[in-house]
Amino acid sequence: MSAPIDLPKWADTALVPAVSVVAAFLVAGLVVVGIGESPLTATRLLLQGSLGTGEGLGFTLFYATNFIFTGLAVAVAYHAGLFNIGAEGQATLAGLGTALVLLNFSFLPGFLLIPLGILGAAAFGALWGAIPGYLQAKRGSHIVITTIMFNWLASVLIVYLLVNVLREPTNMNPETRAFPEQSQIPFVHEILAVFGIEVAPSQLNLTFFLALAAAYAIWLLIYRSRLGYAIRTVGSNPTAAVYAGISPARIIVIAMVLSGALAGGLAVNELMGYQHRLLLEFTSGYGFVGIAVALMGRAHPLGIILASLLFGILYQGGAELSFERPAITRDMVVVIGGIIILFAGALEGLFRRIVARVLTPAMRQARA
Amino acid sequence: MFPAIELKAVNKRFGAVHANKDVNLTVERGTIHGIVGENGAGKSTLMSILYGFYEADSGEIRVNGKPISIATPNDAISAGIGMVHQHFMLVEPLSVVENVMLGAEGGFTLRAGEAKVRAELARLAQDYGLEIDLDATVGELSVGLQQRVEILKALYRGADILILDEPTAVLTPAEADALFELLRALKAQGKTIILITHKLREIMAVTDRVSVMRRGEMVASLETKDTSPPELAEQMVGRRVLLHVEKSAREPGAPLLEVEGLSVIDNRGVLRVANASLTVHAGEIVGIAGVAGNGQSELLETLAGMRQQVLGKIRFEGRDIRFEEHNPHAMRKLGVLHVPEDRLRMGLVPAFPAFESAVLGFTDDPRLGPGPLLDHGRMIADLSAKMEAYDVRPPAPRLKSSKFSGGNQQKIVLAREIERNPKVLLVGQPTRGVDIGAIEFIHRRLIALRDAGVGILLVSVELEEIMNLSDRILTMCGGQITGERKAHETDEQDLGLLMAGVTERAA
Numbered sequence: 108m109s110a111p112i113d114l115p116k117w118a119d120t121a122l123v124p125a126v127s128v129v130a131a132f133l134v135a136g137l138v139v140v141g142i143g144e145s146p147l148t149a150t151r152l153l154l155q156g157s158l159g160t161g162e163g164l165g166f167t168l169f170y171a172t173n174f175i176f177t178g179l180a181v182a183v184a185y186h187a188g189l190f191n192i193g194a195e196g197q198a199t200l201a202g203l204g205t206a207l208v209l210l211n212f213s214f215l216p217g218f219l220l221i222p223l224g225i226l227g228a229a230a231f232g233a234l235w236g237a238i239p240g241y242l243q244a245k246r247g248s249h250i251v252i253t254t255i256m257f258n259w260l261a262s263v264l265i266v267y268l269l270v271n272v273l274r275e276p277t278n279m280n281p282e283t284r285a286f287p288e289q290s291q292i293p294f295v296h297e298i299l300a301v302f303g304i305e306v307a308p309s310q311l312n313l314t315f316f317l318a319l320a321a322a323y324a325i326w327l328l329i330y331r332s333r334l335g336y337a338i339r340t341v342g343s344n345p346t347a348a349v350y351a352g353i354s355p356a357r358i359i360v361i362a363m364v365l366s367g368a369l370a371g372g373l374a375v376n377e378l379m380g381y382q383h384r385l386l387l388e389f390t391s392g393y394g395f396v397g398i399a400v401a402l403m404g405r406a407h408p409l410g411i412i413l414a415s416l417l418f419g420i421l422y423q424g425g426a427e428l429s430f431e432r433p434a435i436t437r438d439m440v441v442v443i444g445g446i447i448i449l450f451a452g453a454l455e456g457l458f459r460r461i462v463a464r465v466l467t468p469a470m471r472q473a474r475a
Numbered sequence: 476m477f478p479a480i481e482l483k484a485v486n487k488r489f490g491a492v493h494a495n496k497d498v499n500l501t502v503e504r505g506t507i508h509g510i511v512g513e514n515g516a517g518k519s520t521l522m523s524i525l526y527g528f529y530e531a532d533s534g535e536i537r538v539n540g541k542p543i544s545i546a547t548p549n550d551a552i553s554a555g556i557g558m559v560h561q562h563f564m565l566v567e568p569l570s571v572v573e574n575v576m577l578g579a580e581g582g583f584t585l586r587a588g589e590a591k592v593r594a595e596l597a598r599l600a601q602d603y604g605l606e607i608d609l610d611a612t613v614g615e616l617s618v619g620l621q622q623r624v625e626i627l628k629a630l631y632r633g634a635d636i637l638i639l640d641e642p643t644a645v646l647t648p649a650e651a652d653a654l655f656e657l658l659r660a661l662k663a664q665g666k667t668i669i670l671i672t673h674k675l676r677e678i679m680a681v682t683d684r685v686s687v688m689r690r691g692e693m694v695a696s697l698e699t700k701d702t703s704p705p706e707l708a709e710q711m712v713g714r715r716v717l718l719h720v721e722k723s724a725r726e727p728g729a730p731l732l733e734v735e736g737l738s739v740i741d742n743r744g745v746l747r748v749a750n751a752s753l754t755v756h757a758g759e760i761v762g763i764a765g766v767a768g769n770g771q772s773e774l775l776e777t778l779a780g781m782r783q784q785v786l787g788k789i790r791f792e793g794r795d796i797r798f799e800e801h802n803p804h805a806m807r808k809l810g811v812l813h814v815p816e817d818r819l820r821m822g823l824v825p826a827f828p829a830f831e832s833a834v835l836g837f838t839d840d841p842r843l844g845p846g847p848l849l850d851h852g853r854m855i856a857d858l859s860a861k862m863e864a865y866d867v868r869p870p871a872p873r874l875k876s877s878k879f880s881g882g883n884q885q886k887i888v889l890a891r892e893i894e895r896n897p898k899v900l901l902v903g904q905p906t907r908g909v910d911i912g913a914i915e916f917i918h919r920r921l922i923a924l925r926d927a928g929v930g931i932l933l934v935s936v937e938l939e940e941i942m943n944l945s946d947r948i949l950t951m952c953g954g955q956i957t958g959e960r961k962a963h964e965t966d967e968q969d970l971g972l973l974m975a976g977v978t979e980r981a982a
Contacts, residue, residue, distance in 0.1 A: 117728070212614075213791070327848070331848050331849055331851070332847045332848050332849065333838045333839065333843075333844075333847055333848070333849060334847060335836050336831065336834075336849060339824075339836070340824055340827075341826050341829070343825075343826045344820070344821075344823075344824045344825065344826070346817075346820045346821050347820065347821050347823065347824050347835060348820070349781055349803070350779075350781060350803060350813070350815055350821040350822070350835070350836065351803065351835045351836035351946075352802060352803035352804035352807065352836060434890070
C-alpha cells in the first residue's frame with residue numbers, strides 16, 4: 108500500500124512516457140555495447156534509416172499505419188474492459204473480405220470499388236470480432252481465450268481457401284490473382300509526383316490518412332459520444348452500467364464489432380495499398396504489436412499515433428540497422444523493441460514515482 | 476507512567492493538501508481514545524502515519540515515552556501497534572488459523588507455527604472472550620467475526636495499542652455492541668485502543684477521551700463524560716449542527732408506487748424478497764428499516780428496474796408496469812429515480828470526471844448535446860451550477876469522481892437525481908460514510924422533496940435516520956416485510972423486534 112501519485116496532466120501524458128523511452132534506449136544501448144557495437148552509431152543508423160531519407164520515412168509511416176489500426180482496435184475493446192488478442196485473426200479475415208469484394212466487383216469504377224473494398228475489410232473483420240464478443244456477452248466465454256482461438260481459425264481458414272479455392276490454377280503461390288488496377292489505393296509518391304514533387308518511392312499509400320481519420324473518429328467516439336460514454340462505463344464499472352440502463356452484453360458486442368472493423372484497416376493498408384492481392388501471412392504479427400501500441404498509448408488515439416510512429420521507426424530503422432551492421436541482427440532489434448515495451452508499459456510506474464519526487468518540491472516552491 | 480502514544484507537531488502534506496497540521500495527540504495507557512472528524516479531516520492520514528503507511532514530513536512520535544521512527548508497518552508492529560482496517564486484510568479462502576499465521580508462519584513446514592498459533596489463540600480466547608472457530612474458512616464467516624479475526628491477528632503479533640478504523644461501518648447494531656464489549660474487555664486487560672469513527676453515539680458509548688480533528692488540525696481533546704454529541708458535532712464541523720431535522724406534518728397524497736406480492740431471487744437463485752407489498756404515496760417518506768442484507772437492496776433494485784421479479788406486480792400511478800418496460804431506462808422515463816445504496820459500485824463511475832458521472836443514466840437526454848455527441852461544455856456548466864447549489868467541495872466538475880470525499884460524491888449523485896424532477900425517489904443509504912455537516916444537508920433536501928409532493932422510499936441501516944425522516948416505517952427481515960408503523964408511534968425497541976423477525980399478530 109502506498110500513497111497514490113498525482114501528477115499534472117502534461118507530466119502524465121508526455122513527460123513520463125518520454126522518460127520511459129529514454130531509459131529504454133539507454134538500456135538497449137547497453138545491450139548494443141554488450142555485442143561490441145557503438146550505441147551512438149546504432150542510434151544514428153536507426154534514426155537515419157527511419158527518418159533521415161524520404162524513402163525511410165515513407166516506410167516508417169507505412170508501418171505506423173498498420174500499428175495505428177491494430178492499436179485502435181485493441182484500444183476500443185480495452186475501453187469496454189475487453190482484452191482483444193484477436194486483431195491478427197480479424198485482419199486476416201478482413202483481407203479475405205477485401206479480396207472477395209475486389210475480385211467479384213472488378214467491373215466497378217475505382218471511386219466505388221475502393222470504398223467497397225474498405226467496407227468489405229471492415230465487415231469481415233467486424234464479423235470475426237463479433238463472434239467472440241457475442242460468446243463473451245451471452246455465454247461468458249472469456250474473450251482472451253476465444254480471440255486467440257479465432258486467430259488460429261482464421262489462419263487455417265485462409266490457408267485452406269488460398270490453396271484450394273482462391274488460388275489461380277496456374278499460380279504455384281498460395282495467393283489470389285492481382286486486384287483490379289482501379290481498386291489500388293494510390294501511393295503517396297505517385298500523388299506527390301502529380302504535383303511535381305519528387306520523393307523516393309515507398310510503400311506509403313493514402314491509407315495512412317485513413318488511419319489518421321480513424322484515430323480522430325475513435326477519439327470523438329470514445330470521449331465525446333453517447334456510445335463511447337456507454338463503452339467506457341461498461342469497461343470501468345459494469346454495475347454502474349446496469350444501474351444506468353446500459354446493457355453490458357450489447358456494448359461488448361458493439362465494441363468487438365468496432366474493434367474487428369478497425370483491425371480490418373491493416374488489410375486495407377497491406378493489400379489494397381501495397382500487395383494488391385491476397386496472400387498468406389500478410390498480417391505478420393502487426394495485430395499482436397497492436398496490443399503493445401495500445402498499452403503504450405494508454406488506449407488514447409493520440410498516444411496510439413505516437414506509439415505507432417515509435418514502432419514504425421523501430422521496424423524501419425531496425426531493418427536498416429541490421430542491414431548496415433550485421434552483428435545487430437533482426438532479432439536484436441526485436442530485443443530492443445521488447446525493452447522499450449517493458450519500460451514504457453510494465454515499468455512505467457517506476458518512473459512516475461521518480462518524476463513525482465523530482466516535480467513535487469519544484470511545484471511546492473512555485474506555489475510558495 | 477508515560478502515555479502509550481504521544482504525537483508532537485506532526486505534519487503531513489500531499490501536494491497542495493496539508494492533511495495534518497501540527498497535530499498533537501496524547502493517548503493514555505489502558506484507555507479507549509476516540510478520534511472523530513469529518514471525512515477528509517485527516518484522521519486516516521494521522522493513523523496511517525502511526526502505522527507506518529506514510530512518513531510524517533515533520534514531528535515526533537513517542538510510544539511509551541520513547542521517541543521512535545515508524546517508516547513501515549513492521550516498525551509499528553514491533554513497537555506494539557496493531558491496526559484493524561475498515562476494509563479487512565484477510566485471505567478469504569484460508570482458515571482462521573492460517574490467516575492469523577500469515578506473515579508469522581515460523582519454519583519451513585507449517586506444523587510448529589500452527590501449534591503455536593493455536594495455543595496462543597486459545598489463551599486470547601480465554602483472556603478476552605474472543606471465541607471463534609479456528610478452522611472455519613474466513614470467507615464464510617459473518618462480517619463481525621471476520622473483524623474479530625483481524626483483531627486476533629493484531630493481538631497475536633503482540634499489539635498493546637490497537638487502532639480501529641471505522642470498525643462499525645460494516646457491522647449490524649448487535650455486532651457493534653459485541654465489538655464494544657470486546658473493546659472494554661481489552662481495556663480491562665491494559666490494552667490501549669484508538670477508535671476512529673464519525674458516529675458520535677459510539678464515541679459516547681465506549682470511549683474515555685475523545686479528540687476532534689477538523690481540516691487537518693486537532694481542535695479539541697476532551698473527557699468523554701464532560702462532553703455531548705452536539706458539542707462534538709459543533710467542534711467537528713466548526714459551526715452549530717442540527718442533529719435532528721425538523722419536518723412538518725403532511726397528509727400523504729395519491730398512491731404513486733404500489734407493490735403487490737413481490738418476490739425476487741438473486742443471481743444465485745436465492746429468494747431475497749418474499750411476497751412483499753407496499754405503497755408509496757405522493758408527499759410521504761416511507762422508510763424501510765432492517766439489518767443489512769435482508770432483501771432491502773434487492774427490493775430497491777427491482778423497483779428501479781435493475782432486476783425482474785419472479786412473482787408479484789408493480790404499479791405506478793395506478794398502471795401496471797409491463798415486463799418490457801421494467802428496466803432502468805423506462806422506469807427513469809416514468810419518473811422513478813434511484814439513488815443507489817453503493818455510490819462507488821453503482822452511483823457513479825469512479826474513473827470518470829465528475830461531470831460525466833453527473834449524467835450517468837441520463838445520457839440520452841437531447842439537452843446534453845447534438846446527435847450522437849455529448850457537449851462537455853454544457854455538461855460542465857450544468858454540474859457547476861449544481862455543485863454550487865449543493866455545496867459540493869471542491870466545486871471542480873473536471874475532477875475525477877473518485878477524488879471527492881464520500882459526502883461530496885453523494886451530493887453529486889443526489890443532485891443528479893433530484894434535479895431531474897422525480898415523481899418517486901428510491902433512496903438507498905443516503906448518508907453512509909457521509910460526514911455530519913453533509914448529513915444535515917441531505918436530510919433537508921429529502922424533506923423538501925417530500926414537501927414538494929415527491930414519494931420517497933428510503934432504505935437505510937441507520938435506524939436513527941429512518942426514524943428521523945420517515946412518515947411511515949416498514950421493517951424487513953429475511954426478505955419479508957415484518958411490520959409497519961407510523962413513525963411517531965414507535966421506538967427503537969419496537970422496530971428492533973420487528974427487524975429481528977418477531978412479526979406482529981395483533982394490530
